Amino acid sequence: MEIKTIIGISAGVLTAVSSLPQIIKVLKDKKAQAVSPVMYFVLLVGNALWCYYGILLDELPITITNAFSVVCDIIMIVLNYRFSKKTK
Known part of the structure; x- marks a missing residue:
């Protein structure tokens, strides 16, 4: 595996898990x-666009890591809605 591929996958994974x-x-x-x-809405749109970009380029690492980020962004938005409403 080339070093640029390793760097790209590492960057994608670290970015994807950053909201965990x-x-x-x-x-x-x-x-x-x-x-x-x-x-998180802005991040969701950005990650969704990156995911689509990965699909257009047929680059699975870009698509997978950003799809995971999209899921995390959606989870965070739902949690924000759920727990912010409860405490008001």
């Missing part, structure tokens, strides 16, 4: 007041 600590924290604390839903 926030998701875990919100689930644990059941609080989402400090989380910006606008940021």
Whole structure:
């Protein structure tokens, strides 16, 4: 495997898992007041576009890592809605 492929996959995986600590924290604390839903909507659109870009290029690493990010963004938006409403 070429070094550029390893770097690309590593970057994709790290980016994809970057929101997992926030998701875990919100689930644990059941609080989402400090989380910006606008940021996650923007991130969702950006990751969805990256996913589509990966499909257009037929690049599975881009598509898979960004599809995972899209799922994480949706989870965070749902958690934000669920736990922000509960605490108001």
